[in-house]
Amino acid sequence: MSTKGDVFEQIRTQPLTGKKRQVAKYILDNYVEASFLTAAQLAERVQVSEPTVIRLACDLGFRGFPELKDALQAEVQAQLTTVQRLRTARRKSSKAPAIQFLIAEVENLDQLLHSVDVRTLKRVAKRMIGADKVIVVGYKMSSVLAGYLSMALKKSIDNTVAVTEATGRFQEELIFAGPESVVVAISFPRYTAAVVRDFRQARQMGIQTVAITDSDLSPLVEYADHFLLAPCRAVSYVDAFGAAVGLLGAIATQVSVMTEDQLGERLSKVERLWEENELFH
Numbered sequence: 001m002s003t004k005g006d007v008f009e010q011i012r013t014q015p016l017t018g019k020k021r022q023v024a025k026y027i028l029d030n031y032v033e034a035s036f037l038t039a040a041q042l043a044e045r046v047q048v049s050e051p052t053v054i055r056l057a058c059d060l061g062f063r064g065f066p067e068l069k070d071a072l073q074a075e076v077q078a079q080l081t082t083v084q085r086l087r088t089a090r091r092k093s094s095k096a097p098a099i100q101f102l103i104a105e106v107e108n109l110d111q112l113l114h115s116v117d118v119r120t121l122k123r124v125a126k127r128m129i130g131a132d133k134v135i136v137v138g139y140k141m142s143s144v145l146a147g148y149l150s151m152a153l154k155k156s157i158d159n160t161v162a163v164t165e166a167t168g169r170f171q172e173e174l175i176f177a178g179p180e181s182v183v184v185a186i187s188f189p190r191y192t193a194a195v196v197r198d199f200r201q202a203r204q205m206g207i208q209t210v211a212i213t214d215s216d217l218s219p220l221v222e223y224a225d226h227f228l229l230a231p232c233r234a235v236s237y238v239d240a241f242g243a244a245v246g247l248l249g250a251i252a253t254q255v256s257v258m259t260e261d262q263l264g265e266r267l268s269k270v271e272r273l274w275e276e277n278e279l280f281h
């Protein structure tokens with residue numbers, strides 16, 4: 001039986017032909033999604049028969065597809081270090097690294113387009129609009145995403161704050177939050193321990209929680225009332241946040257549509273103020 005640590009190498013080196021090769025390529029290109037599909041669902045994605053998927057798992061040394069799926073999930077859960085990411089990028093393709101990165105981002109956005117849970121997104125937007133306070137938290141590289149979402153929401157939801165450093169400010173904001181408040185935590189591999197800790201604390205205090213992350217296996221999901229996923233497959237140590245920004249923009253857009261009456265009036269006021277202060281060239 002194949003071990004969890006060598007599943008991708010097994011797929012790459014196994015001599016496969018025809019439809020099994022199509023399935024193998026799909027798994028390598030979309031391993032996060034594939035790790036949560038059934039054999040039937042994966043077969044439907046690749047447009048092959050379910051027995052083809054099962055035979056592929058057996059050819060790779062697994063007792064069946066569930067065992068292959070477990071191995072894929074273990075690989076998703078394992079966090080690559082920045083050094084490992086860089087080494088992987090060097091080996092991966094003959095294309096220029098900059099082009100590799102752009103291709104990966106296009107693939108991330110395409111995967112998001114086909115996998116985003118619109119119903120959950122609408123529920124999250126409704127929760128935010130009805131909240132007496134929205135705290136958006138993200139540290140390290142995800143601090144940029146937290147700032148972006150907070151700014152994008154601000155004109156629709158004025159009681160929105162962003163916490164982007166683990167300096168104790170989150171706890172200071174938390175003392176003014178309650179059951180009608182919402183904490184949105186944003187974190188992607190490698191997940192920042194401080195964000196997980198703060199998110200858990202918010203949940204323990206009975207505050208509504210929303211996670212923006214990359215996978216069902218993210219440590220944020222355990223403490224989330226709702227979660228939305230954005231793929232972030234990277235080719236280097238540089239985080240790939242194209243899909244994450246797209247998802248956050250989609251959330252803010254949904255909020256703006258649901259608050260259209262109040263938002264129109266606010267935007268008119270702020271435009272007048274900007275013009276008076278010659279904010280834009």
